Amino acid sequence: MSFLIDGWVFVWGILATFPFFGFVMIYLAVMLWKRNKRQAANWAINITNFLLIHAVMSQYSLIWPDAWSVWWWIVLLFVGLLFLLGWLQVKVRGKISLKKISFSTWRISFLLLCLAYVCLFTAGVWKTMQLG
Numbered sequence: 001m002s003f004l005i006d007g008w009v010f011v012w013g014i015l016a017t018f019p020f021f022g023f024v025m026i027y028l029a030v031m032l033w034k035r036n037k038r039q040a041a042n043w044a045i046n047i048t049n050f051l052l053i054h055a056v057m058s059q060y061s062l063i064w065p066d067a068w069s070v071w072w073w074i075v076l077l078f079v080g081l082l083f084l085l086g087w088l089q090v091k092v093r094g095k096i097s098l099k100k101i102s103f104s105t106w107r108i109s110f111l112l113l114c115l116a117y118v119c120l121f122t123a124g125v126w127k128t129m130q131l132g
Helices: 002-017 019-034 037-063 070-093 098-131
Strands: none
Touching: 002 019, 002 037, 019 037, 037 070, 037 098, 070 098
16 A cells, blocks of 8 residues: 555655646546547646646745745736636627636636746745756
């Protein structure tokens, strides 16, 4: 049983540190299961978004341990995107579709969290090099 726990901790550590490995693993697994590239990409993006949220939170907390909680930044990101996309949808179409806004927010947050991950990873490496 200890072997299983150690294995799970190792896999979770890799996925939390490098969430893009999770993208590849999930894409390949769903591709073998469903034989559909579009579904595989959708599953991989959705699950990797959760991994990115966790990775960004961890990196932010390690780089700036005394700073404002990263949860608030992520909540503000999602709420800000929801309001911005809702406002744009009202301007363009005249009505709001929560399903489309939610889907778009989730996908845009994937791109923004990818950018945040790369920036925080680089900042973490830079900070570690400065200490040594």
